Amino acid sequence: MNSARIAAATALSFAAFSAAAAGAAGKEGVSFSHNDWELACDNTRTCRAAGYQVESGSALEPVSMLITRHAGPGTPIEIDLQTGGQEEPKGSVRFKVGKATLSGLKDGAASLDQGQIRTVLPELLKGDDATVTDSGGHKWVLSLAGLNAVLLKMDEVQGRVGTPGALVRRGSKPESSVLPPVQAPVVNAVLPTKARPGDDALAARIFPSLKSDPSADDCNNHDEFNAKSLNVSRLTDRKVLLSFGCGMGAYNYTSLLWIANDKPPYAPVAIEANGDFDEKSASVTSSMKGRGIGDCWSSQTWHFDGKGFVLSGHTYDGMCRGFPGGAWSLQRYVSQVKLSEPSATPSKP
Template sequence: MLGAALLLAAAVPAAPVKPGPFATFDDWAIGCDNANRCTLTTLDPEEGPAPSEVFTIMREAGQPGRWKMWLTARSDEDPFAVEIDGEQVGGPFRATPDGATIEGATARAIAAALPKARRIEVVDGVGRTLAKISTAGLDAALRRLDEVQGRVGTVTAAIVTGRRPESAVPAVPTLPIVSVVKPVGSPPILSSAKVKALQRRAKCRVGRGTVKARLYSLDHTRNVALVPCRTTGNNPTSAVYILDKGVAKLGRLDAVPGLDGWTRVPRITNGSYSNGSLYSYARGSEDGDCGLSQHFLWDGTKFRLIEQTQMDVCRGNTAFISTWRVRLRFP
């Protein structure tokens, strides 16, 4: 079964990794992934108190372009409805203390009312305002959504509407396929001297005393080694090596891990490994309200990026936006 899985992985060419665009417009951020699914979300104001709700809007690419929205509560009060310019739109919706998920006709009604909105509020069941959602930058973010999804001038556009029919909207781009390979075998034990040699090779800080690396088996001859590199601060890093029959080779990743860019030996940040998956999470701030989160999967030849979420600005929103995803193929 393993041999068949390796052959399958080798038969699927690796698509170039090109995460979708990310941009900010005043109090809104927008990111789109490689299938043109776009997500908009609110940012805390540059000055003044943060609102008690985070408003996130997602639209799928293609036809018809399904809308989905989330209100993430920062208080114990349940959001009940959205009011736009004093009018309740599409509500009420079911809410929990954590917020609410808005789909279907309700989401479509809110989306239709967003362009040119001057005032957006979240209210409770008796109409009391729980949060005021900034409209600064919203129209520009919706315009960017229309541009990325090819909706400009069509009847499906969020803001740049026109007479072109829904059929003029481009189809959803095909996601890359990554084959899943189940790791087998048992990892070896590396001596402290060997680990220090790998640290020097990666130009990592080499300290005194015993140094341990984390080793995990990939198959009967290869193992991945995570060697401590930067060990202080919010973003400790690990150099990634592949031990092939005991010989240390550079880790193979198909995308740049972390925020530091390519180094001779790849480094992941706040890294971990589990059952073929390699995780990297680079914090942009101590509060965790910005940064880059990546999930790589071993496909039998290299670690492939299968998911990336990010928040490029540090303004109170911990809801990272997806900019890369794939489809998984299981043996």
């Protein structure tokens, strides 16, 4: 596959994964972006807004601000700041926005205290940009384009619009009308049982029951789909997990997964979970990056609950702004995972 086709396949795989993730986020939380800011509110109503330097193509070095707020009346906001790029900040760092200046920040990664937040927040809401400058005169420019729209959406999700605690549209509605936090769901994960002699032979036995030819939309190596390409992992005394790895571009990977009986009728069922199976945590995780340097990621994790795999975590930062590994972890879905040993009682087929 030539480099152009690899790049296209990579882009398509990340776009497809992100589209599926966005659909999932519709029922799990809220995602929104405008200009240089993006918002992720998870299923507990905790919201995180991240802003960056202007879109790539400029000579500006990476800089980002994260504004976090948990749900509930009277909840304060948290602000974190970080710089990126080849230049490490030298000496003390100064953050300036409008008429507000914070001096003496230790480095390019700082968490503002509540006094500092009260100082800069009004200026952030009415400014066009903010700057981070080190003692050597090196400057990073944070765009504020889109901040008000993103914070208004945050207020809407948390039911703050028209209340004294709203960030953008304040009013006299009682603070008690603000939506409360939602408790993260509990996922009771079950560790898989140990592999049994003969499990390796199950792939050849179950393969005829699987879909005979994964489409090119699923895998770009569908012509390699055969019994030898399947991996088998024991889940319970009667269930196994089968996986087929898909080559989906230069640096992203997906897989097709099925749960099947270990005896006839095998009755394999395709599952939504996608990625590598980790026996130690009873989980499947899929992580995809938007481009080679990995400055934007989408990741989902599912845990085995004794019957199937249920979603337990989802993060997605959609703006590729020059931070390898991603600037922040913007969570769309969170849960409390409780891991237990496999039951001694045989599971039902």
